[in-house]
Amino acid sequence: MASFTERYHELTKYNPNTIDKLGPVHWDHQPPAFKAISSKVKIDLLSRLQAVMDHLEEGAPVTESPEAGLENIAKLLFFTLGLTARLGDQGGGDYFLRAAPSAGGLYPTEMYVAARNQSGLPDGLYHYHSLKSALIPVWQGSFWGDLNHYFLGHPAVDASGLILIFTGLYGRSAWRYKERAYRRILLDTGHAVGNLLEVCRYSGLDHSLMGGFLDAGLEELLFLSPKEEFPLLGVAIGPRGTLPSFSGQYPGETPAEAIRHLAAAGSTGRELGDGEGEIPAGSRDAGIRDPGIRDSMQVQQNACERIRSEKNLRPPVHAPCGGPDFAMPADFNPLKTILSRRSCRKFSGAAISQGQMREMLAYAFRPSDASWCLASGQLEFHIVVLDVKGLEPGVYRLRTDTLELEPKRPGDFRSETNFMCLGQDLANECAFALVHTSDIARLAEAYGDRGYRYACMDAGQIGERINLWAVYAGLGSSGIGGYYDDQANELLDIPLSHGILYITLVGVPEQE
Numbered sequence: 001m002a003s004f005t006e007r008y009h010e011l012t013k014y015n016p017n018t019i020d021k022l023g024p025v026h027w028d029h030q031p032p033a034f035k036a037i038s039s040k041v042k043i044d045l046l047s048r049l050q051a052v053m054d055h056l057e058e059g060a061p062v063t064e065s066p067e068a069g070l071e072n073i074a075k076l077l078f079f080t081l082g083l084t085a086r087l088g089d090q091g092g093g094d095y096f097l098r099a100a101p102s103a104g105g106l107y108p109t110e111m112y113v114a115a116r117n118q119s120g121l122p123d124g125l126y127h128y129h130s131l132k133s134a135l136i137p138v139w140q141g142s143f144w145g146d147l148n149h150y151f152l153g154h155p156a157v158d159a160s161g162l163i164l165i166f167t168g169l170y171g172r173s174a175w176r177y178k179e180r181a182y183r184r185i186l187l188d189t190g191h192a193v194g195n196l197l198e199v200c201r202y203s204g205l206d207h208s209l210m211g212g213f214l215d216a217g218l219e220e221l222l223f224l225s226p227k228e229e230f231p232l233l234g235v236a237i238g239p240r241g242t243l244p245s246f247s248g249q250y251p252g253e254t255p256a257e258a259i260r261h262l263a264a265a266g267s268t269g270r271e272l273g274d275g276e277g278e279i280p281a282g283s284r285d286a287g288i289r290d291p292g293i294r295d296s297m298q299v300q301q302n303a304c305e306r307i308r309s310e311k312n313l314r315p316p317v318h319a320p321c322g323g324p325d326f327a328m329p330a331d332f333n334p335l336k337t338i339l340s341r342r343s344c345r346k347f348s349g350a351a352i353s354q355g356q357m358r359e360m361l362a363y364a365f366r367p368s369d370a371s372w373c374l375a376s377g378q379l380e381f382h383i384v385v386l387d388v389k390g391l392e393p394g395v396y397r398l399r400t401d402t403l404e405l406e407p408k409r410p411g412d413f414r415s416e417t418n419f420m421c422l423g424q425d426l427a428n429e430c431a432f433a434l435v436h437t438s439d440i441a442r443l444a445e446a447y448g449d450r451g452y453r454y455a456c457m458d459a460g461q462i463g464e465r466i467n468l469w470a471v472y473a474g475l476g477s478s479g480i481g482g483y484y485d486d487q488a489n490e491l492l493d494i495p496l497s498h499g500i501l502y503i504t505l506v507g508v509p510e511q512e
């Protein structure tokens with residue numbers, strides 16, 4: 001039986017013949033960009049952040065101390081997903097941009113903090129309210145035993161006093177992107193995780209990515225609204241040398257099992273193509289007509305990815321990933337870079353050098369120890385070179401372990417790249433496009449349906465590191481979540497079994 005992931009990915013492809021059948025976007029239906037605050041208690045982070053900003057300004061070295069508990073937490077949260085720019089009144093009040101980019105600027109990713117023994121912060125579970133720059137208590141007291149259970153006894157839970165939990169609020173993205181929103185939510189979250197890990201490394205903190213957890217347990221602990229907000233990832237954080245070394249990620253249930261569960265729960269698994277993995281006739285070419293399927297498809301994809309019980313858990317998967325070692329320039333400060341990061345809105349069309357491209361990739365794919373990967377060994381990358389000095393224009397396969405480029409198709413593919421990216425000008429004027437792909441059936445075989453979550457978040461992380469390096473190097477970049485899937489396969493000359501997960505464009509920004 002084909003995995004639900006293959007079906008979800010297939011059914012959410014953009015296709016030139018059906019893109020106009022997706023239906024209108026109801027701009028007046030946009031959900032609020034920030035959560036309502038239900039608690040009277042708020043723990044202010046702004047005053048704690050001031051000290052960090054002063055240090056940044058003075059160029060002082062970062063020193064972490066256990067006494068700086070709340071200050072550290074304020075820094076980690078702000079530089080992961082805090083508000084970094086205000087665009088002024090956009091009709092519905094002030095509109096803010098955040099530390100991490102987001103498809104359409106919709107910001108469906110939320111963050112929670114589980115803390116124990118952190119100076120200045122009572123033990124508890126908190127929601128990070130980025131608009132108020134505050135922690136809102138969700139639960140106070142002792143719950144580490146529950147966390148340990150929900151994270152399946154991951155050794156980092158016991159070793160850490162600080163766990164950040166990323167969730168996705170689907171309505172915030174789905175009102176605009178419909179069933180394809182789930183893909184973008186995962187990519188957005190991956191971008192935020194990319195920031196977090198950079199700040200951890202810079203601050204001398206260990207991190208441990210915990211993608212395997214009992215979903216229902218965490219949902220209950222965080223009081224998440226059912227079918228609306230879902231936990232996506234836990235990240236344990238601790239002083240350097242305190243967390244256990246990387247131990248891989250748990251696969252979810254095997255795909256067939258997940259579909260069986262879904263059908264047993266009375267869901268619409270059957271309508272999505274019962275039994276033998278067939279996509280229902282016409283659905284791909286005609287768009288998805290059944291509103292029941294349309295509205296719930298990403299919730300179903302998420303449901304298929306759930307880990308329901310410790311029983312039948314397969315051992316974690318651990319495969320090599322990451323690029324060669326990279327010597328970080330002494331003047332690279334991720335905090336400063338994150339503060340000034342913005343997606344490029346217009347490229348000049350000028351070329352970049354091969355050296356600039358290589359440095360950027362070396363930064364993005366480091367380190368080789370797989371500590372940042374969730375779906376290690378499952379992502380593949382191609383580069384469409386439009387204008388890189390010293391490189392023939394054309395399609396190349398990127399070997400991420402050595403950063404070698406294997407030529408695949410020589411030629412000027414500017415117009416094909418532009419078409420692939422739904423005719424967006426950025427794709428006409430960039431220097432190169434990095435295309436993130438994965439063999440979806442292989443992914444589901446290795447990680448169950450949960451692999452989709454892992455792979456898309458990994459792609460987002462790579463995208464974020466490209467963004468950060470672009471800022472540092474005076475270049476520009478933008479994520480592209482809107483593209484014609486099968487046309488991308490055609491351009492790259494790769495089989496349709498390889499799903500296109502994301503595209504990152506890089507070039508020289510046009511001076512304003």
Ligand SMILES: Cc1cc2nc3c(=O)[nH]c(=O)nc-3n(C[C@H](O)[C@H](O)[C@H](O)COP(=O)(O)O)c2cc1C
Binds near residue numbers: 103104187
């Ligand atoms: C997953 C993802 C997909 C995106 N897709 C597009 C896109 O297709 N076209 C585009 O111009 N920008 C795209 N962006 C960039 C967003 O529009 C941008 O992040 C958002 O407007 C916020 O601005 P900022 O990144 O400068 O903070 C994407 C960003 C992400 C993270």
